Amino acid sequence: MTVLCPEGHESTAEDWCDICGSPIAPDLPGAVGSPTPNDSASGLPGAVDGGVGVLTQPAWPPAGAPSGPACPVCAEPRSGSRYCEACAYDFDTGAPLAAPTPEPLQPAPPTPSSSASSASAASVSPTAGSGGAGAGWVAEVCPDRAFFDRNDDEVEFPDPPTSRLVVLSGERTLIGRRSPRRDLRPEIDLSVAPEDRGASRAHAFLDHTGDGRLTVTDLGSANGTWIGDDPDPISPGRSVPLVDGDRLYLGSFTRITVRRSH
Amino acid sequence: MVSFTSEVHLNPHLPEEGTQVDVVVTVTADVGVPGARTGAGPDAVEVILLDCSGSMGGGRKMEEARRAAAVAVDTLRDGVSFAVVQGESDSTMVYPRKGLAVVSDQTRREAKSRISRLKPGGGTAIGAWLLTARGLMLTAPGAIHHAILLTDGQNGERPPAFAKALAACEGVFQCDARGVGADWNVDELRKVSTALLGSVALLRSPADIAEDFRTIIQTVMDRGLSDVRLRVWAPRGSTVRFVRQVSPQIEDLTHRAVAVSDLVHDYPTGAWGSEVRNYHVCIDVPPAPVGGRRLAARISLLDGEETLSTAKAEVTWTDDLAESTRINPVVAHWTGQSELASAIQDGIRARQAGDEDTAATALGLAARLAAESGDVDTLRRLEKVVDIVDAPTGHVTLRREVDRLDEMDLDASSTRTVTPKLP
Numbered sequence: 278m279t280v281l282c283p284e285g286h287e288s289t290a291e292d293w294c295d296i297c298g299s300p301i302a303p304d305l306p307g308a309v310g311s312p313t314p315n316d317s318a319s320g321l322p323g324a325v326d327g328g329v330g331v332l333t334q335p336a337w338p339p340a341g342a343p344s345g346p347a348c349p350v351c352a353e354p355r356s357g358s359r360y361c362e363a364c365a366y367d368f369d370t371g372a373p374l375a376a377p378t379p380e381p382l383q384p385a386p387p388t389p390s391s392s393a394s395s396a397s398a399a400s401v402s403p404t405a406g407s408g409g410a411g412a413g414w415v416a417e418v419c420p421d422r423a424f425f426d427r428n429d430d431e432v433e434f435p436d437p438p439t440s441r442l443v444v445l446s447g448e449r450t451l452i453g454r455r456s457p458r459r460d461l462r463p464e465i466d467l468s469v470a471p472e473d474r475g476a477s478r479a480h481a482f483l484d485h486t487g488d489g490r491l492t493v494t495d496l497g498s499a500n501g502t503w504i505g506d507d508p509d510p511i512s513p514g515r516s517v518p519l520v521d522g523d524r525l526y527l528g529s530f531t532r533i534t535v536r537r538s539h
Numbered sequence: 540m541v542s543f544t545s546e547v548h549l550n551p552h553l554p555e556e557g558t559q560v561d562v563v564v565t566v567t568a569d570v571g572v573p574g575a576r577t578g579a580g581p582d583a584v585e586v587i588l589l590d591c592s593g594s595m596g597g598g599r600k601m602e603e604a605r606r607a608a609a610v611a612v613d614t615l616r617d618g619v620s621f622a623v624v625q626g627e628s629d630s631t632m633v634y635p636r637k638g639l640a641v642v643s644d645q646t647r648r649e650a651k652s653r654i655s656r657l658k659p660g661g662g663t664a665i666g667a668w669l670l671t672a673r674g675l676m677l678t679a680p681g682a683i684h685h686a687i688l689l690t691d692g693q694n695g696e697r698p699p700a701f702a703k704a705l706a707a708c709e710g711v712f713q714c715d716a717r718g719v720g721a722d723w724n725v726d727e728l729r730k731v732s733t734a735l736l737g738s739v740a741l742l743r744s745p746a747d748i749a750e751d752f753r754t755i756i757q758t759v760m761d762r763g764l765s766d767v768r769l770r771v772w773a774p775r776g777s778t779v780r781f782v783r784q785v786s787p788q789i790e791d792l793t794h795r796a797v798a799v800s801d802l803v804h805d806y807p808t809g810a811w812g813s814e815v816r817n818y819h820v821c822i823d824v825p826p827a828p829v830g831g832r833r834l835a836a837r838i839s840l841l842d843g844e845e846t847l848s849t850a851k852a853e854v855t856w857t858d859d860l861a862e863s864t865r866i867n868p869v870v871a872h873w874t875g876q877s878e879l880a881s882a883i884q885d886g887i888r889a890r891q892a893g894d895e896d897t898a899a900t901a902l903g904l905a906a907r908l909a910a911e912s913g914d915v916d917t918l919r920r921l922e923k924v925v926d927i928v929d930a931p932t933g934h935v936t937l938r939r940e941v942d943r944l945d946e947m948d949l950d951a952s953s954t955r956t957v958t959p960k961l962p
Binding site for chain 2: 461
């Protein structure tokens with residue numbers, strides 16, 4: 278006895294397709310490919326029926342969200358900046374971090390990807406994205422003396438200035454400092470020794486979509502994010518495209534160099 | 540009455556195009572009262588492997604090993620099959636002379652009489668001892684197979700021979716390995732416990748052996764299911780990054796996968812008593828559009844072909860950043876415990892290699908992770924190797940004088956985990 282799943286597979290399991298995992302049972306709304314605006318499992322306090330119907334617009338913020346010193350989403354006390362340090366909630370507009378506005382950076386997709394190149398990076402998922410799965414990125418994180426000297430922060434330059442390489446997997450990488458209390462575990466964790474306390478807990482995002490583009494978005498960090506030699510920090514909440522070899526500067530001494538992992 | 544229940548912990552919200560799903564399954568098993576079972580429950584086989592090499596003649600080691608073996612024999616339940624093996628450059632049957640004996644008052648008495656006459660002499664060949672145990676186990680198919688290994692020195696075998704022996708024993712029996720004194724090699728015994736789904740520990744003083752043996756045998760006697768498998772189904776197009784037991788101790792099971800079909804893999808978990816274990820499964824699944832849902836994994840425990848329990852990891856894709864970046868505290872805890880074990884082992888390796896900066900960084904990370912998870916036992920062990928200046932920031936300084944026993948204890952205990960303190 279088999280049932281047909283929304284994707285057309287014959288499944289012996291009657292709750293979720295035993296081929297592709299799509300929901301089958303009637304009480305499991307929202308088949309893969311037929312998005313629902315409201316997610317009953319969200320568990321958010323005050324989560325309301327979206328009713329909006331626009332897929333890119335989630336039911337947000339919760340109706341009657343309390344306005345006060347604490348973030349209405351994650352209860353993190355407001356640090357004084359416009360964005361919540363823990364979850365990037367925007368206190369001014371009551372919206373979560375604006376979806377990055379894609380700016381065409383490299384119109385041509387990367388050369389036909391060889392899956393072998395991504396296989397060398399263990400944490401790069403071969404299933405990520407659909408179009409250029411080989412277009413991976415890595416980030417080199419290391420203390421930068423010249424940047425540190427410009428900053429005049431009251432900290433010591435790390436000795437030894439150890440660097441590390443982070444393979445960017447999935448499609449979004451959080452730069453920040455780990456905070457179990459705030460349920461925050463950045464992939465690029467600047468609380469790992471040598472800790473850079475000049476970086477905010479939730480400092481910035483790197484977005485790396487399947488088409489091989491990479492952008493950085495400052496989450497309203499306390500001390501800002503700079504790209505290359507630009508004298509001004511990038512604007513919070515705006516995604517800025519990056520190219521191979523770009524250097525990000527943030528915190529008291531951290532330099533993050535992004536490279537394509539070919 | 541056997542009952543297994545599974546509880547799932549995960550953040551079910553994935554970001555748009557996100558693929559990585561981290562699931563922790565907490566399995567609570569109740570196997571009833573073993574020994575009180577009627578009918579054809581699995582019988583148990585216990586093989587006691589005692590190091591009787593020349594070095595055991597130092598201090599009170601041989602004397603205490605004899606006493607511990609006698610306590611172990613006394614702790615065995617009537618009707619269980621057993622053997623005592625003397626390990627030297629090769630291995631010799633102590634009791635019975637050949638094959639396995641069945642526990643009764645008479646065989647206990649005879650075994651203890653032979654044990655009391657054991658004398659030290661010869662070398663250490665752990666692989667050869669394990670192969671002897673393997674031969675004995677294979678004479679009793681279908682039973683719960685367990686061995687205790689006690690040694691005080693480093694293995695004298697060439698690494699390929701040792702590795703080959705371990706591979707041969709994998710899946711045949713489980714083994715808890717114990718080192719007494721400060722002259723054994725933690726890595727070597729950890730290889731045994733990892734391959735044979737057991738534990739490793741340091742026994743500081745020979746006088747500790749007997750009580751430890753009693754605890755181990757009691758645990759084995761309370762086991763009611765011999766060979767339970769963890770079965771993971773993941774949807775087409777997905778990749779299993781790792782499958783890891785995270786409690787009571789960390790065991791990476793990823794490379795132990797046995798393919799049942801394209802989408803289903805089985806992992807060995809050994810024998811179970813009434814206990815709680817946690818498994819961390821990390822899978823990359825093909826993303827669905829925002830708002831779409833998918834079953835990312837079906838994680839079951841099986842005894843033979845009987846499904847004992849099933850847990851389902853359902854995920855949904857969202858463009859709500861607050862939801863997709865939220866971290867499940869249970870998943871975070873077990874991830875931290877795995878990082879803690881690696882940090883301790885890395886730190887000790889670096890310290891032994893004279894790389895003090897790396898050692899201080901790694902052991903500092905360990906101190907921070909241990910403090911965050913409220914792992915006071917590990918903090919206490921760390922404090923004997925480093926001075927913890929500030930645990931929350933991971934600031935430690937290496938101690939000049941470290942007792943080798945303290946460092947070995949920290950190393951051997953690194954894979955033992957604590958359960959999360961949750962509100």
